[in-house]
Every structure is written in C-alpha cells, then in structure tokens.
Amino acid sequence: xxxxxxxxxxxxxxxxxxxxxxxxxxxxxxxxxxxxxxxxxxxxxxxxxxxxxxxxxxxxxxxxxxxxxxxxxxxxxxxxxxxxxxxxxxxxxxxxxxxxxxxxxxxxxxxxxxxxxxxxxxxxxxxxxxxxxxxxxxxxxxxxxxxxxxxxxxxxxxxxxxxxxxxxxxxxxxxxxxxxxxxxxxxxxxxxxxxxxxxxxxxxxxxxxxxxxxxxxxxxxxxxxxxxxxxxxxxxxxxxxxxxxxxxxxxxxxxxxxxxxxxxxxxxxxxxxxxxxxxxxxxxxxxxxxxxxxxxxxxxxxxxxxxxxxxxxxxxxxxxxxxxxxxxxxxxxxxxxxxx
Amino acid sequence: xxxxxxxxxxxxxxxxxxxxxxxxxxxxxxxxxxxxxxxxxxxxxxxxxxxxxxxxxxxxxxxxxxxxxxxxxxxxxxxxxxxxxxxxxxxxxxxxxxxxxxxxxxxxxxxxxxxxxxxxxxxxxxxxxxxxxxxxxxxxxxxxxxxxxxxxxxxxxxxxxxxxxxxxxxxxxxxxxxxxxxxxxxxxxxxxxxxxxxxxxxxxxxxxxxxxxxxxxxxxxxxxxxxxxxxxxxxxxxxxxxxxxxxxxxxxxxxxxxxxxxxxxxxxxxxxxxxxxxxxxxxxxxxxxxxxxxxxxxxxxxxxxxxxxxxxxxxxxxxxxxxxxxxxxxxxxxxxxxxxxxxxxx
Numbered sequence: 154x155x156x157x158x159x160x161x162x163x164x165x166x167x168x169x170x171x172x173x174x175x176x177x178x179x180x181x182x183x184x185x186x187x188x189x190x191x192x193x194x195x196x197x198x199x200x201x202x203x204x205x206x207x208x209x210x211x212x213x214x215x216x217x218x219x220x221x222x223x224x225x226x227x228x229x230x231x232x233x234x235x236x237x238x239x240x241x242x243x244x245x246x247x248x249x250x251x252x253x254x255x256x257x258x259x260x261x262x263x264x265x266x267x268x269x270x271x272x273x274x275x276x277x278x279x280x281x282x283x284x285x286x287x288x289x290x291x292x293x294x295x296x297x298x299x300x301x302x303x304x305x306x307x308x309x310x311x312x313x314x315x316x317x318x319x320x321x322x323x324x325x326x327x328x329x330x331x332x333x334x335x336x337x338x339x340x341x342x343x344x345x346x347x348x349x350x351x352x353x354x355x356x357x358x359x360x361x362x363x364x365x366x367x368x369x370x371x372x373x374x375x376x377x378x379x380x381x382x383x384x385x386x387x388x389x390x391x392x393x394x395x396x397x398x399x400x401x402x403x404x405x406x407x408x409x410x411x412x413x414x415x416x417x418x419x420x421x422x423x424x425x426x427x428x429x430x431x432x433x434x435x436x437x438x439x440x441x442x443x444x445x446x447x448x449x450x451x452x453x454x455x456x457x458x459x460x461x462x463x464x465x466x467x468x469x470x471x472x473x474x475x476x477x478x479x480x481x482x483x484x485x486x487x488x489x490x491x492x493x
Numbered sequence: 494x495x496x497x498x499x500x501x502x503x504x505x506x507x508x509x510x511x512x513x514x515x516x517x518x519x520x521x522x523x524x525x526x527x528x529x530x531x532x533x534x535x536x537x538x539x540x541x542x543x544x545x546x547x548x549x550x551x552x553x554x555x556x557x558x559x560x561x562x563x564x565x566x567x568x569x570x571x572x573x574x575x576x577x578x579x580x581x582x583x584x585x586x587x588x589x590x591x592x593x594x595x596x597x598x599x600x601x602x603x604x605x606x607x608x609x610x611x612x613x614x615x616x617x618x619x620x621x622x623x624x625x626x627x628x629x630x631x632x633x634x635x636x637x638x639x640x641x642x643x644x645x646x647x648x649x650x651x652x653x654x655x656x657x658x659x660x661x662x663x664x665x666x667x668x669x670x671x672x673x674x675x676x677x678x679x680x681x682x683x684x685x686x687x688x689x690x691x692x693x694x695x696x697x698x699x700x701x702x703x704x705x706x707x708x709x710x711x712x713x714x715x716x717x718x719x720x721x722x723x724x725x726x727x728x729x730x731x732x733x734x735x736x737x738x739x740x741x742x743x744x745x746x747x748x749x750x751x752x753x754x755x756x757x758x759x760x761x762x763x764x765x766x767x768x769x770x771x772x773x774x775x776x777x778x779x780x781x782x783x784x785x786x787x788x789x790x791x792x793x794x795x796x797x798x799x800x801x802x803x804x805x806x807x808x809x810x811x812x813x814x815x816x817x818x819x820x821x822x823x824x825x826x827x828x829x830x831x832x833x834x835x836x837x838x839x
Contacts, residue, residue, distance in 0.1 A: 201691035201692070201693060201694075202662075202691055315779050317779055318779075345552040345553055345718070345780070346552065346718065346720070346759065346762045346763070347552060347758060347759065347762050347779075348779060349762065350761075350762040372691060372692070373764070374692070374764075374766060375763070375764020375766055376764060378764060378766050379764055402766065412693060413692060413693055414766075415696075416692050416693045416695065416696030417692050417696075417721070417766060418696075418699070418719075418721040418722050418724060418725035418726075419721060419766055420720075420721060420724055420748060420763060423724065423725065423744075423745075424725075425703070426700050426703065427696040427699055427700055427725065428696065429693065429696040429697045429700055430693045430696075430697075431697070433661050433663060433664075433694065
C-alpha cells in the first residue's frame, strides 16, 4: 500500500458518472465518484445493494449493461484513458490488463467447454503462445490456485467442480494473462464461510506474489476488513467515505459508516439490540436534496438538507459529511421518526 | 395457553429425513444403477424450551433447512418423532385438532421475494391465516387485527393496500413476519430470515424479532449460516454437519469453549472485524456429498484429530457443560476443550 505519492496510480477514476436513461427521465446511478488504486493495492468498495458499487466496477471493465452508460468523468489505467475506447480495443485490455471475477462462478464459466479449453483459449487470446505452451500455463495456473489433481481436472467440465473449486477456476481465468488489476465483484458471496476463508486467503496470496492490484466489490464488511488496504464506502451512488481500512472500520467518520458498522453483529459484544439505521437507502428516483443520507442521519443540520457535501479530509481519510467542514452542519435539526 | 407439562416445548427425537434422488426405474434397470438416497437429516435430537431461541448453524447442504421444514410439517419425517407441547405431530387426530396445533406454529422463509404472493395485496396476505383458521368472522375485527399486525412490524395500515413489489426486501420480510404472527402462534420457525437482506436492514429485522419475542413470549427455531447473527440472537445453538448434530451448547459456551473440531473450524472462519490480527485459518477440504457420506464420524476426512475409530464408528452424543458433543476425540480425552476469548475492544 505504501506507494510514494509521485508514482502514478495504476487506476485513476475521476468524477465518474453512470446514467440510465428511462422514460421518466435520467437516473444517475453513480454520481461523481473519484478514487485511485496504487499498484499492488487492494481497494475494498463496500455498500448495500443499489449503492452503485457493482456499476462502478462494471464501468471500469467496460461491461456496463445498456442502457446504462458512462455520462461523465474519466477512467485511466496506467495513465491511459480507457472509458472511451471502442468495444474491440476494450476487449483487448479486458483480460490482458484487467481481470474480472464475478459473484457466481457457475455463470462465469461456459458449461459446454472443459475448464482446460477455456483457460487455453483465454491464454492464447491474450498471449502469443503455442497450444502446448498454453496448456502448460493453464496447468500451472490451476496448481497455483490450489486445485488438487490439476492434471486430471484440466479436462473436467465446470459442473464437475464444487462451488469453491469453480471460483478457483474463475480466479485462474482472471490471472491468465497476468493482469495489473483485478476487479472482483462479490467473489465470495455465493460460497460457504469455510470456503470463503480459503478463497480470500488465495486472492491475497496471489496479489502479493504477482503485485496485482485488486478492486474488491462486496457488501461484506468482514471480507473487506481482512483483505483490503483501503476501503471506499458507497451510499446512493456516491462515495460516503474513503480511507485506510483500519480507520474506517474502527473509527468511521461518516454517520452512515458508523451506523453500518454498528449494525453488524459482532462476536464478543453481545448486546440486547443492534444499532440500527432506520429507514432504507433511497431509490434512485427519489434521492433527497443535499446529503443523500440526511433523512436517516441523527446528526443532520439545516445545511445537510440543501447543500451536497463532497469528500473532504476527515481523520486519515476523507468523508462526504458537513460534520468535517469548518462551516459545520448548520442549525441542528431533530431527526424525524421514520417508519421503515 | 395450555401448559406444556414437561419443561420442553418442542422435542425432536431421532428425526430422520431421506430423499430418494434415484434415476427413474427403467433407467436404473437398463444402466444397472443403484438407488440413490440423500440422507438430508440423519438422526437428530433437539429439545427447545418455551421462550428460548434455539439456532441451527451449518454450511449449505447440512440439512438445517430440512429440519425447519420437518418441524412445521412441510415434509413428513422418514423416521423419528416431533413433539409439540406434548403432542406427537404424527399422531392420528381429527382435522380440527390438527388445525388447532398448526395455528400455534408458523414459519418465516428466507426469500421475501418468493414467499409472498405477488398478486395479492398485503392486507390479504396478512389476513389469510386469520381467515384460514377462522379466528375472525367479522369484517371490522379482521380489519383491525391486520392493521395492528402491520403496526407491530413497523409498517403502516395504509401499506395494506399495496402489492409486495412496492416494498423493499426488508419491508417484505416485515410483511412475512406480520403474516406469521397473524394466527397468534407460540412457536416460529425462521429459516434464514435475514440472509437475503443488507446488514443495516438485517439489524432492523433482528431487533424487531427480539422485540416481538419479548412482547408475545415467542419461542424461535432460528436457522442461519451466519455465526455472528446466531451469536447475537440465540439462547442455545446446535451445529449441524451432513445431516447430524455435532454439538449443542448454550450460546456463550459454544462461542467461548467450542468442543467439536467442526465448531472450532466454523468459528475460525468468522471474519475478524475487530482487526485484532487474528488469522483466519482456512480449513482444507469441502463438505462431502450427502449422497455417500463418509463412514463413522462424517467429519473425519476434514478433521485434524481423526483416528481409526473415527473412520468406522459413529460417535454418540456426550453430555458436557450443559450441552452435547458427538466426537470420539473429546470422549477419549484426546482433545482438550478450546478456550478462546472474543474480547470486545472499543
């Protein structure tokens, strides 16, 4: 994580905006999101469903589902702008420079081809190697991701693998061409806890060994706490807080992050009631003016209703909350009782 | 409310449920394939006291949901008995007696999107158990009861006019809870009620369930794969592995003094939110297929303490520290109780 500040970031996302045109007007699903990832760094992106975290990941790998589109901002990989590339150009980058891992390992694999064939095809698409060389590399990859009996497994089909083993194959596929960045979207969500720990340990080891940066998108704070160097917390399409993972988890600066952390049942602290954030995240059609979190926030003031906070320095990281501005939140307001 | 007589409110004894997943008869004969039986639940004894929350944890495929369905009668058991408040559920009795028993137990399902009829308004969904059990004949009374139920789960009476698709996941789960409460049950079986929800919504639902339990004196059978949730909500916990209970213990004991090697393994896999630097030790191996479970102790292929006896002889439940554990290594004293502390650091 410790990278000198004069090094250019591996991935640089500036003011990213993702829109969905609908009959009733344009929905802004990702709004003014900026962050960067240094080489070898693991950035966790966490948030509840609908917060825009997966869309951000999809925008980076160039796989936004139409009608969703990038409406503003730019994405740079190793200094080169990639958000406006034609589809074929992006195809070459995806796989070669950016690897992708998705939630459901069964749907990321083609059920009709053997695992070996899929690996060989991917390797040969991106690297100038012969068939036998590609097969050797595929075998090495399967061994590297810890699949027992890799020689015989190479000719097996996805349905012959268990969930955890399939996710290992998917990771092997993502690593085929030695990418600099892996975008992992909920890579452990579909797996049992004991398998989850295995996959996380594997991802961490591989990234350390290869110096690959990871953007880890998940709703599971536990996974983030164990894996990430830095974490970005998303709420209603914007980054609410970003900072070193330890500080965000243990000493959150944004009221939303605080509530989120409190609502996770924790071992050792057996309380009668969990901290709860009343209400729910607003729909994209009805994002309130000012700070999007204001209807659920206990510490809101008059300023939160009218002015939208941008990320500002807070502790070791940055938070989008007027509490951390010199001007403050304005006149304090009592929180209305909200029925969820 | 009739008294249970004994101390135990719900009692499962030697409960088994096998599923026949064989190919059709003709295919079997032509290809010479044997019958295939999944032993989803393979001999389980549980006693749940009135007013407690008993949780079942385990990985997918361990049979915990099957137990839930057996208890409420959605599956008939292959063997064993289910006693509810002193009544054997399999006993012959008249329809009206059966309905009277059924009214007292309800179920909350995992997926609030699939468990509500999309064509019914919320009012009708919540009113259905009241109508089905004939608890209210008068329209005004029905209206009032449903409105009360909606208020109890923190929805508004006006929400009764809406359809399920107009609600978020958390609100839908509230509707499911209101429906489950409609027949004024004493016993609720909750099959992963918060697994499909975001953490902040999960906290709302768990808090609501705790409040309702206190208000109505409910007894819960809570099924979950999330150990942190189980730790938070349960009085006692049963750990399942491949259709069998490997350990049952009071919550605090289970989490601070786990005994069975599988329980220890599960506890080791809980993500470390306190960032104490505790290493999650990934355990090798995966759950074997329940189609042909290993002989002896089903956990022996993954167990670091397994010996020859574990491979051949099925361990019996051994009473220890207010719970039970089924493990030869513990019984023989080869394996000491694991002391661990999860100290809360602020």
